[in-house]
Amino acid sequence: MPAETYIWWKHGVFYQIYPRSFQDSNQDGIGDLKGIIERLDYLVELGIDAIWVSPIFPSPMADFGYDISDFTDIHPLFGDLQVFKRLLEQAHQRGLRVVLDYVANHSSDEHAWFLESRSSRDNPKRDWYIWRDPKPDGSPPNNWESHFSGGAWEWDENTSQYYLHLFLEKQPDLNWRNPQVVEAMHAALRFWLELGVDGFRMDVVTFLMKHPELPDNPTAYDDQGRPFQEHRYDINQPEVHHVLRDFRKLFDSYPGERVTIGETWFFDPAELAAWYGPALDELQIPFNFITLKRPWQAATMKQAIEAYYAALPPGAQPNFVFGSHDVRRLASRYGLANHRSVGMLLLTLRGTPTLYYGDELGMQDVSIPPERFQDPVMWRKPGTDEGRDPERTPMQWDSSSNAGFCPGDVEPWLPLAVDYPTINVAVERADPHSTFNFYKRLLHLRRTLPALTLGDFQFIPVVDNHLASIQDVLAYRRSWQDQRLLVVINFSANSQLIDLSGVGLGGVTLLSSHFRSVEQFDLARVLVQPHENLLVQLF
Ligand code: GLC
Numbered sequence: 001m002p003a004e005t006y007i008w009w010k011h012g013v014f015y016q017i018y019p020r021s022f023q024d025s026n027q028d029g030i031g032d033l034k035g036i037i038e039r040l041d042y043l044v045e046l047g048i049d050a051i052w053v054s055p056i057f058p059s060p061m062a063d064f065g066y067d068i069s070d071f072t073d074i075h076p077l078f079g080d081l082q083v084f085k086r087l088l089e090q091a092h093q094r095g096l097r098v099v100l101d102y103v104a105n106h107s108s109d110e111h112a113w114f115l116e117s118r119s120s121r122d123n124p125k126r127d128w129y130i131w132r133d134p135k136p137d138g139s140p141p142n143n144w145e146s147h148f149s150g151g152a153w154e155w156d157e158n159t160s161q162y163y164l165h166l167f168l169e170k171q172p173d174l175n176w177r178n179p180q181v182v183e184a185m186h187a188a189l190r191f192w193l194e195l196g197v198d199g200f201r202m203d204v205v206t207f208l209m210k211h212p213e214l215p216d217n218p219t220a221y222d223d224q225g226r227p228f229q230e231h232r233y234d235i236n237q238p239e240v241h242h243v244l245r246d247f248r249k250l251f252d253s254y255p256g257e258r259v260t261i262g263e264t265w266f267f268d269p270a271e272l273a274a275w276y277g278p279a280l281d282e283l284q285i286p287f288n289f290i291t292l293k294r295p296w297q298a299a300t301m302k303q304a305i306e307a308y309y310a311a312l313p314p315g316a317q318p319n320f321v322f323g324s325h326d327v328r329r330l331a332s333r334y335g336l337a338n339h340r341s342v343g344m345l346l347l348t349l350r351g352t353p354t355l356y357y358g359d360e361l362g363m364q365d366v367s368i369p370p371e372r373f374q375d376p377v378m379w380r381k382p383g384t385d386e387g388r389d390p391e392r393t394p395m396q397w398d399s400s401s402n403a404g405f406c407p408g409d410v411e412p413w414l415p416l417a418v419d420y421p422t423i424n425v426a427v428e429r430a431d432p433h434s435t436f437n438f439y440k441r442l443l444h445l446r447r448t449l450p451a452l453t454l455g456d457f458q459f460i461p462v463v464d465n466h467l468a469s470i471q472d473v474l475a476y477r478r479s480w481q482d483q484r485l486l487v488v489i490n491f492s493a494n495s496q497l498i499d500l501s502g503v504g505l506g507g508v509t510l511l512s513s514h515f516r517s518v519e520q521f522d523l524a525r526v527l528v529q530p531h532e533n534l535l536v537q538l539f
Pocket residue numbers: 063066067103167203204263325326
C-alpha cells in the first residue's frame with residue numbers, strides 16, 4: 001500500500017492479548033510482560049500491526065485486572081514499569097503498535113481513592129464515587145442491577161450509606177460528574193500517552209455517566225415475555241459524549257495518531273454509529289459486536305453487515321470483532337468447519353479487524369473443572385456456572401507439556417486445552433494447510449493488496465447456472481483502482497456450483513480455506529466445497 005495512505009488504526013490489524021495467558025516467563029503459571037516481549041517476533045511473523053493488551057495494572061484481580069487499584073503502575077505479576085517500557089520499545093522497533101486497556105467506569109475497592117472515599121462522609125474524596133442514603137426502609141437508593149448479577153448497591157456499615165457498583169461490589173463506580181475525577185483520570189491517560197502508548201481500548205466507556213437523579217430503571221420484556229431490567233438510567237447517558245470528546249482532544253494533542261477504541265455493546269447499527277460523534281470527534285473505533293451475535297447463516301450475516309455499513313456516518317472507519325476474552329472462541333461458537341470462514345470475513349470485510357489471541361490457531365473453549373474456576377462472574381452459562389474461563393486458557397505454542405506457555409512442572413493458572421499437542425504454533429507452522437498458515441497467508445495478502453484495506457465493498461448476488469438464488473453462499477467484491485478481489489464463503493455443508501460470470505471474465509484463487517491449489521477458473525462455474533471460503537483475484 002502506498003505509505004502515505006497508510007493509517008495504522010484504519011488499515012492495520014489489532015490482536016488482543018490476554019496477558020495472563022500469553023506467555024509465562026517467570027515460572028509462576030501466569031503470563032507476563034517479559035513473556036509478551038519474547039513472543040513479539042511471532043506476532044511479526046503472523047503479520048499483525050498492533051497489540052491490545054488487557055489490563056496489566058495493579059489489581060486484587062477480583063475481575064482479573066478489570067478492577068484496578070493503581071491506574072499508573074504495573075502489577076508485579078506482569079512485571080514493572082521498566083519492563084513495560086522495554087515492551088513498548090521492542091514492539092515499536094518491530095513496527096508494532098501497543099494499545100492498553102482503560103478501565104474508567106470503576107476502580108477496585110482497594111484503590112487508595114476508594115479507601116479514602118469510604119473512610120468518612122466528609123473525606124475530600126467522598127464524592128469521587130457514587131454514595132447515597134438508603135430509602136427510609138433501609139433498602140438501596142434505587143432498583144439498579146449489577147451487569148454481572150444481583151443489586152448494584154453495596155451497604156457500607158461504617159458510614160451508613162450505599163455505594164454504586166455496576167459490576168462487582170469490588171468495582172465501585174467512579175463519579176465522572178466530579179471534575180477532580182475527570183482530571184485524575186485524564187492524568188492517568190497522559191501518563192501512558194507520554195510513555196508512548198499508541199492508544200486505549202476503553203472498557204464499558206459508554207457507562208461512565210449515570211442519570212443525575214438516579215431514577216429506578218424500568219422493566220422491559222423479552223420476545224418470550226420474560227421481564228428484565230432495562231438499563232435506561234445507569235448507562236449510555238447523553239452526557240457521556242462530552243467525556244468522549246474530551247478524551248479525543250486529549251489523545252489528539254499527542255503526535256502519531258493515538259487511537260480511541262470503545263467497548264460499545266450496541267446491536268442497533270444507528271445506536272452504535274452515534275459513538276463516532278457528530279463530527280467524528282468521539283471514538284475512532286466503537287467496537288462493532290453486531291455480527292458477533294448473529295447466527296452463522298449467510299443471509300443473516302449479509303443483512304447485519306449491510307445494515308452496519310449503511311448506518312455509518314460519512315468518513316467513519318468500520319470495524320469488526322468476532323472474538324474476545326468475554327465471549328466463546330470462534331472455533332467453539334461457529335464450529336470447527338466454519339471458523340476459518342469467520343477469519344476470512346474478519347480480514348476481508350471493509351474495516352479494522354480485531355483478532356483474539358489463539359483464534360489464529362483454531363483454539364477452542366476449554367472445559368474447566370469446577371475446582372479450577374477462576375472467573376467470578378457466572379454470567380454466561382447458568383446451567384454450568386462456567387463463566388469466561390474457557391476462552392481465556394493459555395496460548396498453545398508447542399507440544400511440550402504445558403504447550404510452551406510455562407514449564408511442565410508448573411501449574412498454569414487455567415488448564416490447557418486437551419488438543420494442544422496438535423493445535424499449537426509449532427505444529428501448525430510446519431503444516432502448510434493449518435489454520436495458522438491460513439491466517440498468516442491472509443494477513444500477508446491483506447498487507448500486499450490495497451483493495452482489502454482501501455477498496456470499495458460490494459455484495460454480489462449468488463446464483464446457480466439457472467439463475468436461481470443460492471442462500472447459503474456469501475460473495476462480495478473489494479476493488480481499488482484496477483485491483484478487484486472476490487470473496488466467496490460457503491456457509492453450508494454441501495458443495496455449491498455458482499455462476500459469478502457477472503463480476504468478471506475469470507479469476508485466480510489466492511487463498512482457499514481448504515488450501516485447494518491455486519487455479520484459474522471460469523467464473524460461470526465456480527465450485528465451492530462444503531464450508532469452504534475463497535479469496536479470488538479477478539481479471
Ligand atoms: C468489560 C470487560 C470485562 C469486564 C467488565 C467489567 O466488559 O471486557 O472483561 O469484566 O468490563 O470491567
